[in-house]
Amino acid sequence: MRALVLTGIGIATLWLQLTVAPLMALFGYKPNLLLLSVVVMGLRGLEPWLFLYGVGAGLALDAFSHGVLGIYALSFFAISFLARLIGVSVYENSLLLGVAAVFGVSLAEGFVSVTLFQWLDEGVPWWRWMLTGVLPGALINALWSPLVFYAFGRLERWVRPSEA
């Protein structure tokens, strides 16, 4: 059942990423809804096997962004653990902390991705990508994260009404 719900969430988020995220773009930067779903689930401690969901979401992003297959999978794998760690040690259901955590984890994900890009292609200007791609992307993710927190809060109440 849990695996089914996770798969459903993954497919729905991918669908939103492909159809709605371009409409949510600000200054040309799209929010990464797949990343947001991984981070929010990690912070809320919803799934102990989050890394599997993260790898799946990363592979989907790799496939649909037509980049190097495995880069997002690896970076999402890493941040799923980071998000869970923050969720266990810092996060206390505070929206402000949540938004800050999304910003930080988005930066971390960007750091891993860009480093891997550079590792595979030496021509990649690391600092430029971090400043012009990762930083604005992390801000956009943080800006949209309250909506995702709200959506997952509702979803949690619906899936696990007794615990909510």
Next chain:
Amino acid sequence: MLNLIKRNIYVLSATGVLLVLVVLLSLRWSQPGTARWLDESVQSVAYPFQAAFHRVKTGVVELFRGYIYLVNLKQENDRLLLQVQALQEELNHYVNSSIQFNLLREQLGFLEENPERKVFAEVIGESVDNFHHVLLINKGRMAGIRRNFPVVLREGVVGRVQSVTALQSVVELIVDRRHRFPVLIQRSRERMDLQGEGGNLRLLPQDRGIASGTGDGLRMHRIRMLADVEKGDRVITSGLAGIFPKGLLVGTVTNVGRERHELFQSAEIQPVVDFNKIEGVFVILRDPNDPDYPLFSGQ
């Protein structure tokens, strides 16, 4: 042993997944051919979903626009609403037809006036992340398209074919951060390399300097002081990299900055193609016996 595995199933699974991902990425170095085959297989699977999602996205946009439109009109009476709606729909239809007709006529003219063999393809998708600037088109190997074939519009250069499957191709736009190709300043014939900057372009003059783009345009910097670059200069392809034919328009220099205390000058460039409004593109087909056949296309 079984108990040990059961006790550590979480750690073992995570390690296994990590190993698989590291091997997957290592393939890029050790076996690029296998990695490319893997990429193309994944693309083939993703293609129908991406095309379908693209259509849904277009539908969502239309629905949203329709909703806003209707909310405003509801303040008027029903008869006028229906009448205006009908007229607007009709007008919209004519305007759309007119725009499409003009666009297609221009592109058709381009097709006829240019002797190169081209294939027209519709854009059916785009990258979902902020790093890659690629377009998905609905023609592939079966239409004669190969890797590194140039992609153009009547206005100028669009990009190059990054990867091909039987029915679709991925086009890497010239503004993609990974893209780099040699260009000329049309007036002075100053030769430079142009590099995508994600929405922008970056000029790298060969042994003369570097230019890079900003968020809303193109920016050249580290151009040597003696290089003859002026506002309004047209930037064209040099034909040297073995991908784009010589003389295709890339963009125009919109501003040149010369700081007295610096060793180099800088300039901004506006790409001639509006990459947000591309609905269809031309892929220039090359014969393998053609001396201009793009390098590495068969690999």
